[in-house]
Each structure stands twice: as C-alpha cells, then as structure tokens.
Amino acid sequence: MLLRRYVLASVLALSAGVASAASFSYDYVEGGYGEVDEGDSLFIGGSKALDKNLYVLGSVYALDFDGDVNGMYLEGGLGYHVPLSAQADFFVNGQLLYANFNHVGHDDDDLGGIARAGLRFMPVDKLELEGSVALSSNDFLVDDGIGVSASARYYIDPRFSAALGYSADTELDGFFLNARYDFK
Numbered sequence: 001m002l003l004r005r006y007v008l009a010s011v012l013a014l015s016a017g018v019a020s021a022a023s024f025s026y027d028y029v030e031g032g033y034g035e036v037d038e039g040d041s042l043f044i045g046g047s048k049a050l051d052k053n054l055y056v057l058g059s060v061y062a063l064d065f066d067g068d069v070n071g072m073y074l075e076g077g078l079g080y081h082v083p084l085s086a087q088a089d090f091f092v093n094g095q096l097l098y099a100n101f102n103h104v105g106h107d108d109d110d111l112g113g114i115a116r117a118g119l120r121f122m123p124v125d126k127l128e129l130e131g132s133v134a135l136s137s138n139d140f141l142v143d144d145g146i147g148v149s150a151s152a153r154y155y156i157d158p159r160f161s162a163a164l165g166y167s168a169d170t171e172l173d174g175f176f177l178n179a180r181y182d183f184k
Contacts, residue, residue, distance in 0.1 A: 035174025
C-alpha cells in the first residue's frame, strides 16, 4: 500500500513537471547550419504568435553548393497550432517559397510553396521532440513532393534551446543544428 502511494506521488510529480514545461512557444528567433544536396546552408528564421493559435513564420537560407553554385531560399507564411495535451501540440503551416540560384554566371529563380503538418512533444522536462511531413512545390528543391523532418531540442533554460535534426526533400536535405531564443 505504501509503495503504491510513492509510485502515484512520483507519477503525479513527473506529470506536473512535464505539464508545466510543455508550454510551446510560437514567438522565437533561431539560426543554424544545415546540409543540402552536395552543399551547406546557413539559415535564420522566426515565428510570431498573432493570437492563441495563429502565428506568422518565415526563414531565409543562404546556400553554397560544391562547384561554383550558390543561392538562397526565402519563405514566409501562416501557421496554426492546436494543443493536444499538456505535452503535445499539433501544427500546420503554409508558406510561399522563393528560390534564387547563381551558377556559371546565370541566375535562376522560382516561386513555389510548402504545406507542412507536424507534432511537437515534450516527453520530459527540457526535451522537445518534433516531427513533420511537408508537401513542397519548387523547381530547385531536390525532390518536389513529400518531405519529412525530425528533431530533438534541448532547453538550456526556458528561453534558450538547441536542436539537432534531420530533414529530407524540403529546404534542407540532411542533418541540421540550430539555436533558438524564445520570447515567451
């Protein structure tokens, strides 16, 4: 009987700690490094909540490929998130994507879009897992169509965090690292 009380108290304490830690912020700036097909990318981005569920977001990616090819992606749009529990958020967003590439003295550009749906989940205090599926349309993305992304974010403190992730077939195509500052 005493063991059950300790187990129950431990579970309640852990769930209270997770619930208080899982207030997902959509007010942040971030920057990082990522891989693209046969190249590298530096990126900065951000998000600003407009109300309880709606937010605007945008990013810029500077790309440098092997050989004499470089370029950039610029994207921006709207997102909507819905809390599923104290530990999980479901989100969707849609963004316009502008790409410009310079190769062998020739500039190419294209306008497309990305629609994304995903989950943010905090299994324990200070650790956030995120996964998403994206549908993209832009001539410069390696594989127009469906892409996936997954990351693990560690909160150094409530406002500053760092993430390691993997993305395939969208703006980034490989591993990425980023640092984020939350304004919450």
